[in-house]
Amino acid sequence: MTQSVVIQVGQCGNQIGCCFWDLALREHAAVNQKGIYDEALSSFFRNVDARVVGDGGSISKGKISSLKARAVLIDMEEGVVNEILQGPLRDVFDSKQLITNVSGSGNNWAVGHKVFGSAYQEQILEKLRKSAEHCDCLQCFFIIHSMGGGTGSGLGTFLLKVLEDEFPEVYRFVTSVYPSSEDDVITSPYNSILAMKELSEHADCVLPIDNQSLFDIISKIDLMVNSGKLGAAVKPRSLVTASAEALRKRHKKPFDAMNNIVANVLLSLTSSARFEGSLNMDLNEISMNLVPFPQLHYLVSSLTPLYTLADVNIPPRRLDQMFSDAFSKDHQLIRANPRHSLYLACALMVRGDVQISDLRRNIERLKPSLQFVSWNQEGWKTSLCSVPPVGHSHSLLALANNTCVKPTFLELRERFTRLYKKKAHLHHYRQTGRHKRWTFQGQRFGNDVVPLQVGDA
Amino acid sequence: MSIVTVQLGQCGNQIGFEVFDALFSDSHCSQGFCSKKENEAYQASCKERFFSEEENGVPIARAVLVDMEPKVINQTLSKAAQSGRWKYGQHSCFCQKQGSGNNWAYGYSVHGPRHQESIMNLIQKEVEKCDSLSGFFIIMSMAGGTGSGLGAFITQNLQDEFSNSLRMNQIIWPYGTGEVIVQNYNSILTLSHLYRSSDALLVHENDAVHKICAKLMNIKQISFSDINQVLAHQLGSVFQPTYSAEGSSHYRRNPLEGFKEPALYTSWLKPVDAFSVWRTQRAFRRYEKSAALVSNSQFLVKPLDTIVGRAWNMFASKAYIHQYTKFGVEEEDFLDSFTLLEQIVASYCNL
Numbered sequence: 082m083t084q085s086v087v088i089q090v091g092q093c094g095n096q097i098g099c100c101f102w103d104l105a106l107r108e109h110a111a112v113n114q115k116g117i118y119d120e121a122l123s124s125f126f127r128n129v130d131a132r133v134v135g136d137g138g139s140i141s142k143g144k145i146s147s148l149k150a151r152a153v154l155i156d157m158e159e160g161v162v163n164e165i166l167q168g169p170l171r172d173v174f175d176s177k178q179l180i181t182n183v184s185g186s187g188n189n190w191a192v193g194h195k196v197f198g199s200a201y202q203e204q205i206l207e208k209l210r211k212s213a214e215h216c217d218c219l220q221c222f223f224i225i226h227s228m229g230g231g232t233g234s235g236l237g238t239f240l241l242k243v244l245e246d247e248f249p250e251v252y253r254f255v256t257s258v259y260p261s262s263e264d265d266v267i268t269s270p271y272n273s274i275l276a277m278k279e280l281s282e283h284a285d286c287v288l289p290i291d292n293q294s295l296f297d298i299i300s301k302i303d304l305m306v307n308s309g310k311l312g313a314a315v316k317p318r319s320l321v322t323a324s325a326e327a328l329r330k331r332h333k334k335p336f337d338a339m340n341n342i343v344a345n346v347l348l349s350l351t352s353s354a355r356f357e358g359s360l361n362m363d364l365n366e367i368s369m370n371l372v373p374f375p376q377l378h379y380l381v382s383s384l385t386p387l388y389t390l391a392d393v394n395i396p397p398r399r400l401d402q403m404f405s406d407a408f409s410k411d412h413q414l415i416r417a418n419p420r421h422s423l424y425l426a427c428a429l430m431v432r433g434d435v436q437i438s439d440l441r442r443n444i445e446r447l448k449p450s451l452q453f454v455s456w457n458q459e460g461w462k463t464s465l466c467s468v469p470p471v472g473h474s475h476s477l478l479a480l481a482n483n484t485c486v487k488p489t490f491l492e493l494r495e496r497f498t499r500l501y502k503k504k505a506h507l508h509h510y511r512q513t514g515r516h517k518r519w520t521f522q523g524q525r526f527g528n529d530v531v532p533l534q535v536g537d538a
Numbered sequence: 539m540s541i542v543t544v545q546l547g548q549c550g551n552q553i554g555f556e557v558f559d560a561l562f563s564d565s566h567c568s569q570g571f572c573s574k575k576e577n578e579a580y581q582a583s584c585k586e587r588f589f590s591e592e593e594n595g596v597p598i599a600r601a602v603l604v605d606m607e608p609k610v611i612n613q614t615l616s617k618a619a620q621s622g623r624w625k626y627g628q629h630s631c632f633c634q635k636q637g638s639g640n641n642w643a644y645g646y647s648v649h650g651p652r653h654q655e656s657i658m659n660l661i662q663k664e665v666e667k668c669d670s671l672s673g674f675f676i677i678m679s680m681a682g683g684t685g686s687g688l689g690a691f692i693t694q695n696l697q698d699e700f701s702n703s704l705r706m707n708q709i710i711w712p713y714g715t716g717e718v719i720v721q722n723y724n725s726i727l728t729l730s731h732l733y734r735s736s737d738a739l740l741v742h743e744n745d746a747v748h749k750i751c752a753k754l755m756n757i758k759q760i761s762f763s764d765i766n767q768v769l770a771h772q773l774g775s776v777f778q779p780t781y782s783a784e785g786s787s788h789y790r791r792n793p794l795e796g797f798k799e800p801a802l803y804t805s806w807l808k809p810v811d812a813f814s815v816w817r818t819q820r821a822f823r824r825y826e827k828s829a830a831l832v833s834n835s836q837f838l839v840k841p842l843d844t845i846v847g848r849a850w851n852m853f854a855s856k857a858y859i860h861q862y863t864k865f866g867v868e869e870e871d872f873l874d875s876f877t878l879l880e881q882i883v884a885s886y887c888n889l
Contacts (some may be wrong), residue, residue, distance in 0.1 A: 082634050120608065218635035223700055357609050357761040360717065361548055365639030369683075370719040373857035426719050438752070438760035444715055456855040459848065461716040462640075465762075 083220035085351065085364070087152045087211045088240060091186075091193075092235025093186070095154055095161045095225040096336060101225070101344035102150050108348060112356065118145045121355040127215055127414040136374040139215065151534055153178050153208050154239075157197055157232045158185040178212065180204055181485045188230025191233020191510045193246055199360075205240065206247060213248065221252040221364045223347060224284075226451050228276045229260030229269030231309060238279035253363060254350075255284045256343060259415065259489065261293035262496070266434065266452045266505050269278065270496035277490075285368050288346065289486065290432050291415040295339035301411070345470065346382050346414070349478035351464040352432050361435070362430060362464030370462040371426045371482045380480045381419060384414040386473065400435065404443035407479040408451070417485035424453045425482040431467030432476045440465065504529040540668035541587050541777075543601040543675045544661065544692060548610045548636075549710050550677040551603055552762065555614045556770035557601045561588050562624045564774055564823045571821040579707075580820045583779035589624060590667050596677075602660045604692070606649055606684045608639040630664065632657050634863065636662070638683025642724040643865035645687020646731075653688075658695055665700070673704030680728045681721035682714035690731040697735040707775065711743040711841060716874045720858050722849035725836070727841075730875035733882065741838060743771055750817045770854045771823070775830040780816035806887045807834030846879050 089098030109122050116127040126378065128140045133146040140146055150173045156162050159181050166174065180201055186193040213219050222244055225266030237255075244253050257280065260269040280287050353362040372378045385406040407429070409420035431440060440463055443446065453460050468477050545554030565584040570577040589597035599618070603626060605611045611633050618625045633654065638645040665671055674696055678685035689707070696705050708729070712721045732739060747768050751760045755768070797808045822828050852858065853872055863869070 142596045220636055357613055359552070361607075361609060361637075363607065363637040363639060363640075365637065366683075366718075369639045369641050369858075369861055372861075373803070375860055436759045436761040437765070438748070438757075441713065441715070448715065456852045456857055457719065459714065459716045460719050464715055 083218045084124050084216040085221040087223045090155045090226040090237035092161045094233045095156055096342050097225050097340045099165050100340040101347055104344050108471055116145050124355050149175050155180045157182040178208055188266045189231045189509050190235040190267050192277045193231040194239045197236050198239035218253055224255045227258040229264055229266050230274040234272040234276040238276045241279055241283035255287045258290045270500055273493055274497045281376050285419050288380055289381050289415050294414050294416055299338045346384055353464045353537045356466050356468040358466035360465040379481050381478045382414050383407050383414055385477050400439055403477050407477050415489050417487045418479050419483040422483050422485035426460045428480040430464045430478040432466045433474050435475050539670055541675050542664045546604050546678040546689045547682050549612050549616045549679035551686050553766050556766040557773050559765050569824050572819040574628035575822055580779055594881045602664055608633045632855035636745040640718050641683045642687040642727045643862040643867035645683045646691050647866040649688050649745045650691030677708045679710040681718045686724045686728040690728050694735040704737045706738045708740045711741055713824045722782040722845050724843050726849045726875045729751050730878045742786040744846050774820050780818040836886050843883055
């Protein structure tokens with residue numbers, strides 16, 4: 082079995098990362114009853130003898146001593162990382178795997194990419210090499226960041242080139258949170274477009290996530306919970322809400338619940354690689370099946386059920402409803418409706434008590450209402466993992482390579498162009514040594530890649 | 539005469555387990571509907587074909603398990619050991635850490651050469667345990683990366699190293715509406731390569747077996763376990779010992795008369811040459827009467843044509859090709875495969 086390393090960059094990246102590690106621990110705890118350090122655990126965690134100082138403490142088999150996340154935490158501000166290190170997960174992180182600064186990137190991609198990139202390149206390489214050394218067979222880097230800011234966007238994408246050069250055989254999966262149109266960071270369109278160029282060239286696979294979509298989903302859950310019509314009660318063990326406490330705090334901290342959804346996506350993505358099932362799907366199969374042409378690697382994701390079973394005590398919906406929901410626009414994690422666009426490829430990753438006949442029945446049922454590109458009319462990739470997420474009896478992650486990403490990217494380009502025409506805020510980028518030509522390239526990228534997503538289909 | 543089984547990939551290993559289980563449970567069936575002497579001969583023959591004896595009496599399957607990632611093999615080994623009735627050899631597995639990623643090119647061009655020596659050594663060891671080897675039974679799927687790519691590579695190796703022994707490949711034809719998006723590419727590459735190195739391809743279509751489970755067996759929620767068990771049942775009835783019967787018929791009306799109908803066969807083939815019957819009095823898995831039919835017919839033309847058509851459609855747009863050229867399978871290799879398979883389709887059609 083292989084290992085993966087999570088690299089969380091910037092405020093958003095680290096907050097989502099934190100949720101991910103919390104959920105991962107709980108998921109493994111539910112499955113691993115005997116406390117033995119098994120191969121499933123080793124995919125994301127090291128087993129370390131806490132008494133040993135220095136690097137020699139790794140234990141590869143036997144009882145769990147102390148689990149350390151295979152993670153590198155990067156932020157140019159200290160706030161979020163410090164909060165993590167003081168919170169309940171502090172022992173999960175190795176203090177040597179952090180890179181922090183105090184000044185922040187000022188929501189400036191150029192500062193994150195150019196200034197901090199060159200300043201921290203050596204350190205970053207060193208930490209990455211260290212985490213790779215701790216792996217028997219490193220298969221994948223999961224990078225989590227946001228696109229609209231400075232650190233996650235700039236330094237996060239700088240990393241991609243470093244990873245590509247240093248570890249060319251290891252997959253680079255990027256989870257990118259795109260800014261919504263009401264984003265309060267004025268320079269977010271610049272940062273996003275500049276980051277997208279890097280993503281298109283250096284990432285193997287990108288999962289774009291829209292804050293607005295996450296917010297809408299959470300709002301709907303709230304509505305269901307608070308409506309009281311069905312005598313709803315929240316089950317505290319549900320992983321989507323994280324904890325009853327988090328639910329109470331939801332109105333103050335919507336990001337927690339939103340981040341949990343993204344964390345769940347990453348868990349589901351890797352579930353078939355970690356746990357057994359009748360039709361396994363490894364991480365390298367994602368890119369093999371869903372990326373027909375190298376640059377077209379943006380995948381729209383949807384996760385079901387989000388709230389039907391676990392959060393509210395309504396009668397369990399029929400299995401088929403789960404499949405229908407996965408294709409509804411309300412469940413997509415970006416503002417898009419895949420049903421009205423063209424599919425290049427689609428993957429269904431099912432967890433729990435679901436068999437091949439259920440899967441086939443639903444594919445047959447849903448196929449007629451979906452449009453697939455002419456050269457991939459039967460373009461389905463499926464997997465069945467026996468282990469469901471905690472609190473659910475089954476779940477489904479759908480990943481689609483679909484032209485419905487076009488509006489999101491076009492809209493981003495629109496916002497970029499509006500700012501750029503007025504030369505607004507460009508001086509911030511020029512100051513860091515990035516001159517006009519560079520931002521113009523970002524604009525040209527926006528003009529080139531976006532049509533590519535659409536044109537080939 | 540012994541058969542060495544090579545189980546490749548998730549599919550191959552999952553099916554392989556069911557096959558050995560079916561063979562074992564049948565040969566140790568208490569109700570044989572025949573004489574004790576016949577039963578004992580049957581058991582001994584089955585045992586020699588598929589199992590070798592261990593010291594404490596637990597038979598070991600004559601099998602080599604190969605997969606590029608460990609989960610399925612571990613599961614298969616423990617399932618066999620748990621039953622307590624038979625098991626796999628402790629050192630009969632070859633496993634790696636990272637799978638083939640559904641990539642035929644990776645299975646064939648990377649894993650193949652890299653692990654050739656280790657895998658062939660394991661097979662050699664298994665062969666040495668046999669008094670006399672009749673051939674190899676290779677179980678693999680066409681849709682994935684390991685079974686298909688590595689399977690094709692290993693079959694070729696077996697042809698080179700054991701040219702006097704037969705190679706029969708059990709290939710699993712994937713569901714029409716995908717399990718794997720690049721399954722058509724993987725399938726045509728597999729078939730064109732196996733055509734040159736395999737003696738016989740025994741085909742099972744997932745769609746067909748699924749229908750059996752649904753319509754004939756009325757299973758509501760069909761799992762791969764159900765499918766594999768049906769498959770194993772069919773394979774078991776083909777492989778269990780029988781002998782060709784001359785003359786004596788146990789039936790009042792011979793149901794096999796229908797097969798002597800000349801219209802079933804081509805003009806250059808006489809029914810007596812084309813149709814062979816092997817029988818045994820000993821019942822298979824408690825069925826008082828049962829029959830298995832293995833045929834070489836035009837049935838495969840339509841599915842083959844469909845797969846070639848879809849693969850060609852995708853190839854025309856060059857989709858996913860970069861994933862294959864990355865590992866040394868070039869567009870020319872695809873074109874060669876297309877040509878060969880079109881010829882096969884034409885040959886069958888011209889019968």
